[in-house]
Amino acid sequence: MNVIAPKDKMKPADFASDQEVRWCPGCGDYAILKAVQRTLPDLDTPKENYVFVSGIGCSSRFPYYMSTYGFHTIHGRAPAFATGIKLANPELDVWMVTGDGDGFSIGGNHMLHALRRNADMQILLCNNEIYGLTKGQYSPTSETGLKTPSSPTGSVESPLKPCVFALGSGGHFIARGYDTQKTLPEILKRAHAHKGTSLVEILQNCIVYNDAVFDNVLARDVASDRQLHLVHGEPMIFGKDSDKGIRFNPLTFSLEVVTLGQDGITESDLLVHDETNKSLASLIAEMGGDDFPTAFGVIYCNPAATYDENMTKQVEQAKAYDPEPSLDALLRQGHTWEV
Amino acid sequence: MSELKAELAAGPESRTALPSVVIRFAGDSGDGIQITGSRFTDTTALAGNDLATFPDFPAEIRAPVGTTFGVSAFQINFGARHIETHGDDPNVLVALNPAALKVNINRLKKGGSIIVDTGSFNSRNLKKAGYDENPLEDGSLSDYNILEVDISRHVLESVKDFGLSQKEGLRCKNFWVLGLVYWIYGRDRTDTVNWLKAKFAKRPEIAEANIAALNAGHVYGEAAELSDSIGLFSVAPAEMKKGLYRTVTGAEALAWGLVAGSELAGLDIFFGSYPITPASPILHSLAKLKQFGVQTFQAEDEIAAICSAIGASYAGALGITSSSGPGIALKGEAIGLAISTELPLVIVNSQRAGPSTGMPTKTEQSDLYQAVYGRNGDAPLAVVAAHGPGDCFEAAIEACRIATKYMTPVMLLTDGYIGNAAEPWLIPSMKDREPFKVTHETNPEDFHPFDRDEKTLARKWAIPGTPGLEHRIGGIEKEDGAGHISYDPANHQRMTDLRRDKILNIANDIPKAKPEQGPETGDLAVVGWGSTFGPISRAVANKLSENKSVAHIHIRHLWPFPANLEELLKGYKKVIVPEMNDGQLKTVLRDQYLLDAIPVTKVTGQPFKISEIEAAIDAALES
Numbered sequence: 026m027n028v029i030a031p032k033d034k035m036k037p038a039d040f041a042s043d044q045e046v047r048w049c050p051g052c053g054d055y056a057i058l059k060a061v062q063r064t065l066p067d068l069d070t071p072k073e074n075y076v077f078v079s080g081i082g083c084s085s086r087f088p089y090y091m092s093t094y095g096f097h098t099i100h101g102r103a104p105a106f107a108t109g110i111k112l113a114n115p116e117l118d119v120w121m122v123t124g125d126g127d128g129f130s131i132g133g134n135h136m137l138h139a140l141r142r143n144a145d146m147q148i149l150l151c152n153n154e155i156y157g158l159t160k161g162q163y164s165p166t167s168e169t170g171l172k173t174p175s176s177p178t179g180s181v182e183s184p185l186k187p188c189v190f191a192l193g194s195g196g197h198f199i200a201r202g203y204d205t206q207k208t209l210p211e212i213l214k215r216a217h218a219h220k221g222t223s224l225v226e227i228l229q230n231c232i233v234y235n236d237a238v239f240d241n242v243l244a245r246d247v248a249s250d251r252q253l254h255l256v257h258g259e260p261m262i263f264g265k266d267s268d269k270g271i272r273f274n275p276l277t278f279s280l281e282v283v284t285l286g287q288d289g290i291t292e293s294d295l296l297v298h299d300e301t302n303k304s305l306a307s308l309i310a311e312m313g314g315d316d317f318p319t320a321f322g323v324i325y326c327n328p329a330a331t332y333d334e335n336m337t338k339q340v341e342q343a344k345a346y347d348p349e350p351s352l353d354a355l356l357r358q359g360h361t362w363e364v
Numbered sequence: 365m366s367e368l369k370a371e372l373a374a375g376p377e378s379r380t381a382l383p384s385v386v387i388r389f390a391g392d393s394g395d396g397i398q399i400t401g402s403r404f405t406d407t408t409a410l411a412g413n414d415l416a417t418f419p420d421f422p423a424e425i426r427a428p429v430g431t432t433f434g435v436s437a438f439q440i441n442f443g444a445r446h447i448e449t450h451g452d453d454p455n456v457l458v459a460l461n462p463a464a465l466k467v468n469i470n471r472l473k474k475g476g477s478i479i480v481d482t483g484s485f486n487s488r489n490l491k492k493a494g495y496d497e498n499p500l501e502d503g504s505l506s507d508y509n510i511l512e513v514d515i516s517r518h519v520l521e522s523v524k525d526f527g528l529s530q531k532e533g534l535r536c537k538n539f540w541v542l543g544l545v546y547w548i549y550g551r552d553r554t555d556t557v558n559w560l561k562a563k564f565a566k567r568p569e570i571a572e573a574n575i576a577a578l579n580a581g582h583v584y585g586e587a588a589e590l591s592d593s594i595g596l597f598s599v600a601p602a603e604m605k606k607g608l609y610r611t612v613t614g615a616e617a618l619a620w621g622l623v624a625g626s627e628l629a630g631l632d633i634f635f636g637s638y639p640i641t642p643a644s645p646i647l648h649s650l651a652k653l654k655q656f657g658v659q660t661f662q663a664e665d666e667i668a669a670i671c672s673a674i675g676a677s678y679a680g681a682l683g684i685t686s687s688s689g690p691g692i693a694l695k696g697e698a699i700g701l702a703i704s705t706e707l708p709l710v711i712v713n714s715q716r717a718g719p720s721t722g723m724p725t726k727t728e729q730s731d732l733y734q735a736v737y738g739r740n741g742d743a744p745l746a747v748v749a750a751h752g753p754g755d756c757f758e759a760a761i762e763a764c765r766i767a768t769k770y771m772t773p774v775m776l777l778t779d780g781y782i783g784n785a786a787e788p789w790l791i792p793s794m795k796d797r798e799p800f801k802v803t804h805e806t807n808p809e810d811f812h813p814f815d816r817d818e819k820t821l822a823r824k825w826a827i828p829g830t831p832g833l834e835h836r837i838g839g840i841e842k843e844d845g846a847g848h849i850s851y852d853p854a855n856h857q858r859m860t861d862l863r864r865d866k867i868l869n870i871a872n873d874i875p876k877a878k879p880e881q882g883p884e885t886g887d888l889a890v891v892g893w894g895s896t897f898g899p900i901s902r903a904v905a906n907k908l909s910e911n912k913s914v915a916h917i918h919i920r921h922l923w924p925f926p927a928n929l930e931e932l933l934k935g936y937k938k939v940i941v942p943e944m945n946d947g948q949l950k951t952v953l954r955d956q957y958l959l960d961a962i963p964v965t966k967v968t969g970q971p972f973k974i975s976e977i978e979a980a981i982d983a984a985l986e987s
């Protein structure tokens with residue numbers, strides 16, 4: 026019997042291409058790239074089956090820096106390319122990388138339909154709340170009032186929330202992380218393990234055009250008070266002293282931040298994270314701003330049949346019904362006559 | 365030939381034998397005119413005639429009943445000789461209501477026959493059609509032979525035993541009329557009866573009612589001694605090439621041709637599309653062919669449709685997308701990407717009248733500029749056009765061949781006219797075809813994604829999933845060979861030249877241009893492309909029989925042109941280019957060859973008449 030020697034485990038460096046990375050020094054995309062390169066060796070996919078697909082934007086340069094297969098496509102349309110790739114060869118492990126402008130402005134329609142169709146792939150959204158590549162115009166996720174070259178007196182648009190959008194589109198896996206997050210690979214692994222379209226929103230710092238925009242959530246001194254890290258089955262606790270929590274107020278049908286030990290509030294009063302609960306997920310996805318911490322981790326995971334499975338199944342069924350299809354026979358079906 | 369067929373072909377004594385006939389069925393969109401037309405088509409084909417059809421749909425899905433914009437028509441030209449077009453002017457007009465008469469009467473040949481349903485010529489319908497007076501009574505139709513029948517009443521009588529409502533009963537009107545027309549031309553009803561039984565297998569009472577109506581119409585013809593009023597005719601079988609035939613529409617043949625092309629290439633089809641008139645029937649046909657490994661993807665828009673197809677090609681399938689002009693406009697940027705990444709792709713454009721939304725149900729060939737020139741950057745694209753329903757099959761195979769052999773997108777042009785029109789089709793056999801099997805690159809030794817085949821200049825097609833060939837492609841300019849991002853000025857020049865040369869080189873891999881008819885040099889070349897083939901062909905044949913020095917040159921490959929086209933065209937004193945646009949091929953010919961090609965244009969949403977092209981030929985020869 027042939028014994029196949031186990032292959033040496035791949036290392037993160039094995040996933041780095043020979044191309045020089047050209048993001049601005051200090052760009053959050055570097056950390057995301059590293060997190061992905063740290064994630065892939067732990068997955069069960071042969072290297073040649075990885076395909077990274079992107080649109081246009083700084084973050085969409087991502088595929089060039091991976092030594093996997095990669096397709097840098099056109100602005101906003103990566104979901105459609107990714108869908109075609111996955112359908113043509115379901116064996117492939119498809120990762121899509123996009124920006125907030127790419128994915129939710131020009132590509133909003135495709136994003137919506139990718140999430141709804143649920144083909145098995147991972148979408149990494151590098152959200153820097155700005156258009157980086159085109160030099161700093163406001164994006165659909167920018168805060169109202171943001172002053173940019175195209176909004177010198179402040180943007181008057183209200184921002185889109187990617188995770189809320191994803192839930193509304195019928196997405197089945199929605200998570201949030203940030204660029205320098207140590208545990209980002211864990212979130213990426215969860216996204217990969219999920220069969221279907223997984224959206225991971227990654228807060229990404231654009232050091233040039235929107236520096237420190239997430240500081241009110243990510244800065245070291247506020248982090249523990251402004252971040253809620255979700256764990257399925259665990260109560261939602263946060264805060265420097267782990268004394269804050271999230272409670273559901275049934276009268277207002279909304280969440281509220283409470284302090285443990287105050288007014289007799291105990292852990293049992295807090296909401297327990299259930300990532301399969303869509304109503305809960307939409308409340309959590311909305312959190313943030315001044316009154317609530319921002320949630321990180323898996324917000325929603327509720328698997329359903331995937332588009333590629335269903336499509337493949339229909340083709341297989343048609344083939345089973347007609348195992349040796351003949352075009353000659355097809356052309357001769359119906360009314361024919363001999364001359 | 366069966367005995368019955370022979371008898372019908374010869375006709376009883378009282379039948380006048382005709383070489384060909386053009387009938388136009390017209391009625392309200394709810395009258396089932398298209399079904400009537402297609403049943404008549406099948407029966408006529410079975411009787412051995414050659415034929416061509418022209419379904420003329422209204423733009424509205426359900427226009428208000430009885431209005432002129434709700435008129436649906438179906439024209440068929442059938443004959444004992446070779447038929448090239450659906451016929452200029454009908455000999456017979458079947459008008460099921462006043463609006464149908466109003467809209468179509470001007471097309472009818474002087475002295476032609478009209479069959480009308482007098483039951484629908486009430487004051488309400490006359491008013492809706494915009495008639496102040498009843499044309500059946502005011503003498504305005506004195507140039508024609510009119511057969512006035514209260515079809516509505518006859519139909520209701522013939523179906524009264526089937527328990528249908530009045531409305532359902534009147535729906536059988538089209539089959540009553542069909543029965544009558546069958547009698548006039550000595551047609552066999554069996555095929556139609558079988559079709560009705562199969563079609564309404566789940567509602568046998570509907571099948572039986574329609575069959576009763578069909579028979580009643582036929583019997584009416586027999587009893588009414590039509591030979592005295594509009595005459596009885598026979599049209600003998602045409603001299604056709606031996607073999608097995610069927611009728612086929614352009615859309616069907618195109619879909620099957622794509623499957624044939626993918627089979628010859630040894631690839632599975634991925635078809636990404638978004639519904640649009642008149643391209644949708646291709647999507648519908650392919651969606652039924654999953655057993656051939658065809659995946660159809662109804663995308664959220666045309667952009668997603670083409671992008672998914674390019675993605676599928678990148679992953680190793682034969683990516684195909686289809687649309688009509690407005691949708692092709694949306695695909696423009698992605699076509700450029702496929703050109704830049706040098707991936708095979710077939711882009712079907714079922715042209716319709718434009719610009720913008722234009723006239724979706726009307727035909728035109730005005731997307732030639734869009735196909736040849738219509739992208740940003742220097743983005744050369746191979747362009748192939750089909751010239752008739754059956755030819756869509758061949759053109760589709762050719763598009764697949766070029767796309768896979770040269771690693772390039774190919775635009776396949778068809779139009780609403782040939783997409784919907786039907787003709788008898790000598791069924792091709794796949795075993796006669798030369799395969800053009802594609803191989804995906806697998807050798808990791810010294811692999812570079814943009815290394816090229818020396819002869820075709822096509823790059824290697826390495827697909828994800830192949831160990832050792834991991835690489836990145838994209839729309840940003842790439843270094844010759846290696847494929848890495850490159851902004852090097854000299855490299856961009858080289859890559860632009862390479863992309864151009866690769867496409868121009870296809871000229872050496874396609875048949876040389878030659879006259880379809882007429883001399884190789886002479887006074888006049890009539891140059892056509894796409895669906896004007898039929899009328900040009902007949903017009904040139906007519907002029908040749910008058911001993912005029914005129915040739916018909918048809919161009920299937922519109923980019924690049926056949927290598928000898930310039931030389932051939934310069935052998936004629938004059939070149940005219942009839943097209944259903946404002947002179948697009950004329951411009952491309954002038955652009956390429958500094959040739960004084962003269963435009964003959966028509967943009968009415970209706971195909972050319974033979975007489976119009978004959979007139980253009982005469983004018984060109986005289987001037």
Ligand SMILES: Cc1ncc(C[n+]2csc(CCOP(=O)(O)OP(=O)(O)O)c2C)c(N)n1
Pocket residue numbers: 081082083084085100123124125126127128151153155156157158159164697
């Ligand atoms: C069709 C088209 N329109 C516009 C552009 C210009 N463009 C390139 S990237 C971009 C926005 C990028 O923003 P985002 O997706 O947030 O990515 P980032 O650069 O911030 O990573 C725009 C508008 C383009 N390349 N193509």
Ligand code: SF4
Pocket residue numbers: 047048049051052053054083084153157158230231232233234
């Ligand atoms: S502009 Fe911003 S997003 Fe783009 S590379 Fe620079 S820092 Fe990164």
